[in-house]
Amino acid sequence: MSSSSSSESSSSSDDGAEIFLQTIATVVKAIVEDDEEETPQPKRRRYIARERNTANNLLVSDYFSTEPKYEEKMFRRRFRMSRNLFLRISRYLEEKYVYFQQKPDVTGQLEFSTWQKVTAALRQLAYGNSSDIMDDYLKMSARVARESLHNFCSCILELYRKRYLRKLGTSWRLSWATQDAGSLDCMKWPWELCPTAWQGAHSSGFHGMPAIMLEAVASQDLWIWHAFFGMPGSHYDITSINHSPLFNDRVNGIRPKGTFFVNGVEYVYGYYLVDGIYPEWGVFVKSFTRHGTIDPKRLKFNRVQMAARKDVERAFGVRMYHSSQRDFGGLR
Structure with missing residues (x-):
């Protein structure tokens, strides 16, 4: 009796151990499968046939x-x-x-x-x-x-x-500028195709459409070799010249190679013909005030200076005319 009871108890314990091991295996398999499902699979790059x-x-x-x-x-x-x-x-x-x-x-x-x-x-x-x-x-x-x-x-x-995109740096360009006396002036350039997001910054009560201030230097042959534009807000000649890079080289002590002589005086920088609104700078050549001017030399100088200073305005007029002919930019 004792031997049979002991064999039955040992078999029952083996069955319990086997069931326990199967349970553990099932739990481990479930955990592994869950981990595999949660792990993101690497995605392949999708090819787009763009034709x-x-x-x-x-x-x-x-x-x-x-x-x-x-x-x-x-x-x-x-x-x-x-x-x-x-x-x-x-x-x-x-x-x-x-x-x-x-x-x-x-x-x-x-x-x-x-x-x-x-x-x-x-x-x-x-x-x-x-x-x-x-x-x-x-x-x-x-x-x-x-x-x-x-x-x-x-x-x-x-x-x-x-x-x-060249700068006034070569000697032949300096000679050209000093002989033809480049004229400096500013004008409001209408910008009908101005992006909507920029219209508020480039509009004023004086113009019916957005406009930008254009500063340019032109010669008698209508060649514009300097142009500066794009500042938002209300600007005129003085504010434009204060922001313009035209005189950056001179401020930094850089000058074009070459000099020229006028009445026996040597000059190392070029000059610009401007109207009376510009400040009294050494690079600006303005006409004498007409009030009280009776000197024939001054009268002749004023006449010649004003005639030459119209070069930049003439360049503006020619380009605006051709732009209006091409219907580009809404210029009138």
Whole structure:
């Protein structure tokens, strides 16, 4: 009896241990499965078929075909330049820089065209939009849009810096400026296409539309070799000259290489013909006050100075006329 009872007790204990081990195994398996469910699985990058060739065909149909959908006026409004200028810049970029050349990618498909990259850069510059918005019309990712903007700005600076962004530094330019006597003046330039967010800062009660103060120096051949504009608020000639970078080099002790002589006196800086509102600075040549002027030499000087000072106003008038003819900027 004792042996049978002991065997039964041992078998029952083995069964209890087996059940306990199975229970532990079930609990551990459940915990592991829960951990696997909570652990986020790595996501693969989703490929977006943007169909850039279709977008390029749409761009050509809208603006660059033989009979484009949008006329020249709409092109100027949206690109802030004429179609001919756009095509000329695009051609230069494509000829001189590999980035703007349309090449096949690793899959054999053609990359974005030159017109698409230049359009993306100009839209971001003209409207201040983010690079992500280029995906709607040009089917271009934000990364490519940013690359297009960066390369466009760098290449434009390299192409046109020497001609259009140069400073008065060379001796021949100094000779030209001193002989032709550059004229300095300011004017309010109407800005009909001013962005809505900026209209309050560039509007005043005197003008019916937003306007910016333009400070320029022009010569007799209508060449404007200095221009400063963009300050918000109400400004005039004095406030503009106080913010202008025109005399930064002179303040810092930097001057152009070369000198010139007038009546046996050597001068190391150029001069500017201005009207009576400007301060009495050594670089400004103003006319004598007419009140009480009876000296024939002063009268002759006033006549010649006033005639030469009209060069910058004439340059303003010519450019405003051509701008109104092109219907660009809403100038009248």
